[in-house]
Amino acid sequence: MLAVIGGTGLSEMRGFEPMGQKRVATPYSEQRVRVDLFQSRHGQFAFLPRHGKQHVIPPHRINYRANAWALHKLGVKQVVAINAVGGIHENLGPGAFAIPDQLIDYTYGRDATFFEDKLKSVTHITFTDPFSESLRQTLLNAVNAANLAMHGRRLVMDGGVYACMQGPRLETAAEIRKLRNDGCDLVGMTAMPEAALLRELEIDYAMLALSVNWAAGLYHEEISMEAIAGVIEGGMEFVMAVLQKLQDSSGV
Numbered sequence: 001m002l003a004v005i006g007g008t009g010l011s012e013m014r015g016f017e018p019m020g021q022k023r024v025a026t027p028y029s030e031q032r033v034r035v036d037l038f039q040s041r042h043g044q045f046a047f048l049p050r051h052g053k054q055h056v057i058p059p060h061r062i063n064y065r066a067n068a069w070a071l072h073k074l075g076v077k078q079v080v081a082i083n084a085v086g087g088i089h090e091n092l093g094p095g096a097f098a099i100p101d102q103l104i105d106y107t108y109g110r111d112a113t114f115f116e117d118k119l120k121s122v123t124h125i126t127f128t129d130p131f132s133e134s135l136r137q138t139l140l141n142a143v144n145a146a147n148l149a150m151h152g153r154r155l156v157m158d159g160g161v162y163a164c165m166q167g168p169r170l171e172t173a174a175e176i177r178k179l180r181n182d183g184c185d186l187v188g189m190t191a192m193p194e195a196a197l198l199r200e201l202e203i204d205y206a207m208l209a210l211s212v213n214w215a216a217g218l219y220h221e222e223i224s225m226e227a228i229a230g231v232i233e234g235g236m237e238f239v240m241a242v243l244q245k246l247q248d249s250s251g252v
């Protein structure tokens, strides 16, 4: 089964038939993890808004392990994440999308592995390619199909390096200059440890990232939360079209 992990701006699935919800017990959370199920033409898919339904859980407080475990327990084999990000690459101005193929983890103090207690032996996953190339291609096809149907309105970058910062504050201008020197193209706060935990559970992972602002210091005006909200609203319409196309493609 495919799951969609929704980020900022995507706490609800519009346009799909709801099929109820599961509350999944995990060893990593006192509370059960709520996962919503939806019907598409090709079967069911799961939906998990990582900031909670009410958008109240900040990036560093998300229980990434409980979320990943709950999806695993439901039999999820592929995850498409939707992330709002800041754009660093010149093609990633507000409203543009990216499907990154690499990431750098700058977070700290997050529970980032399942492999630490009661081990039979020390375990290291390989993480050379943090995103699944086949799922990335499937997502890219869905994006292209949605773009075609919507008259090519959206710029979409195939690939790119995602910088995962700790947050919840935005970056300083000097931090963004450093990230650019590090080779980063987009910056967000939630792909890690999400990607690594899913890899530990052998779940394929790909991300559709929406740039909602130029990263700090790249534009002469202050980053405005109102402007971001406007970009998110417009962008999510396209995201829903992509998710429809994704469900229509037989690969998922």
Ligand code: HPA
Residues within 6 Å of the ligand: 084, 085, 086, 087, 165, 170, 171, 187, 188, 189, 212, 213, 214, 215, 216
């Ligand atoms: N930085 C980090 N995370 C973000 C940003 C940003 O500029 N915009 C949206 N998420």
